Amino acid sequence: FTFCDMDSHAILSKLRETLNPLGMETYLFKVGWYNDTVIPSFKLPYDNDTLCAVILTIPSFFENAFLPNLSTFFSQSDSKDPIDKCIAHHINSALSNLDINGVEVMYDYEILPNRRPKVLVQTAAHVSGAAFYYQRHHCNSKCLNDHWDKNRRIYGVCIHPKYGGWFAIRAVLVFKDMKDPDLQIQPPTDCVKSRNDRIDLLERFNGNWKDWTYRDIIPVVEKYSELQKLYFITAPKERKHTL
Numbered sequence: 001f002t003f004c005d006m007d008s009h010a011i012l013s014k015l016r017e018t019l020n021p022l023g024m025e026t027y028l029f030k031v032g033w034y035n036d037t038v039i040p041s042f043k044l045p046y047d048n049d050t051l052c053a054v055i056l057t058i059p060s061f062f063e064n065a066f067l068p069n070l071s072t073f074f075s076q077s078d079s080k081d082p083i084d085k086c087i088a089h090h091i092n093s094a095l096s097n098l099d100i101n102g103v104e105v106m107y108d109y110e111i112l113p114n115r116r117p118k119v120l121v122q123t124a125a126h127v128s129g130a131a132f133y134y135q136r137h138h139c140n141s142k143c144l145n146d147h148w149d150k151n152r153r154i155y156g157v158c159i160h161p162k163y164g165g166w167f168a169i170r171a172v173l174v175f176k177d178m179k180d181p182d183l184q185i186q187p188p189t190d191c192v193k194s195r196n197d198r199i200d201l202l203e204r205f206n207g208n209w210k211d212w213t214y215r216d217i218i219p220v221v222e223k224y225s226e227l228q229k230l231y232f233i234t235a236p237k238e239r240k241h242t243l
């Protein structure tokens with residue numbers, strides 16, 4: 001038993017206090033909400049009431065967290081991606097402010113030896129209420145069945161109510177010693193309501209993701225700056241020359 005005088009509300013406020021100004025958003029969920037949706041091989045090995053958080057980066061992350069410290073994140077001493085280093089740095093420092101032990105941090109790019117992703121961050125974003133995860137089955141209705149050929153693989157995409165597709169889902173934190181039976185589920189905002197718009201969204205995300213128009217499926221309050229777009233469309237090796 002680990003003594004901890006923080007409740008989930010205090011954890012959320014502390015994380016938001018540190019991360020929001022950097023362009024990083026935090027939402028809470030419980031292991032059970034995630035595990036209830038995924039197949040057994042993706043389930044997280046913790047009790048249902050275990051507290052988790054999902055961390056997003058929104059458009060201002062690039063200007064607020066990344067650009068001011070470029071020299072740190074572009075150091076030659078390792079081959080890690082500078083954006084990934086920046087995110088890990090800020091998550092770790094936010095956690096060190098919390099003074100809680102036993103936090104597992106899982107990043108979106110982490111792959112297990114069986115080649116499966118460690119955590120499905122889109123499902124986490126949906127169950128935490130951060131961003132609705134539109135999947136193929138959301139395009140069915142009572143009388144209109146599956147829109148696509150049954151052999152075609154259609155990947156799903158999360159849409160944020162304020163930033164549309166202009167964000168990324170970067171990490172899931174598991175607070176192994178924190179249980180909160182009282183945490184209430186917050187449904188995500190369903191911002192792409194019609195069947196046609198959902199089909200359009202998934203067509204764009206699957207067929208034309210390189211044109212990035214899927215990100216504008218709804219009106220947004222802020223998008224990536226021209227510099228940020230240029231940075232991300234450039235091949236990783238060349239990116240430092242864009243800055």
Ligand code: B12
Binds near residue numbers: 038165
């Ligand atoms: C592997 C991967 C790819 C692969 C395969 C894609 C795939 N979805 O399988 C490839 C290389 C093709 C790819 C491409 C892209 N990707 Co990608 N990719 C991933 C990664 C690492 C894992 C996805 C995965 O393997 N899922 C496994 C499958 C089985 O999961 P699933 O289909 O969601 O199924 C689960 C759910 O359906 C759930 N479930 C069942 N019922 C229900 C019901 C509800 C209500 C809910 C919520 C869940 C749920 O259970 C299932 C599992 O049992 C994720 C990051 C991550 N760690 O999650 C990024 C991620 C999905 N990719 C992303 C992006 C942006 C892209 C690209 C645009 C390229 C880019 N990075 O810019 C392209 C676009 C896709 C395309 N047209 O090719 C983003 C999507 C962001 C968003 N807004 O949703 C992610 C989340 C990365 C991130 N950091 O933000 N990607």
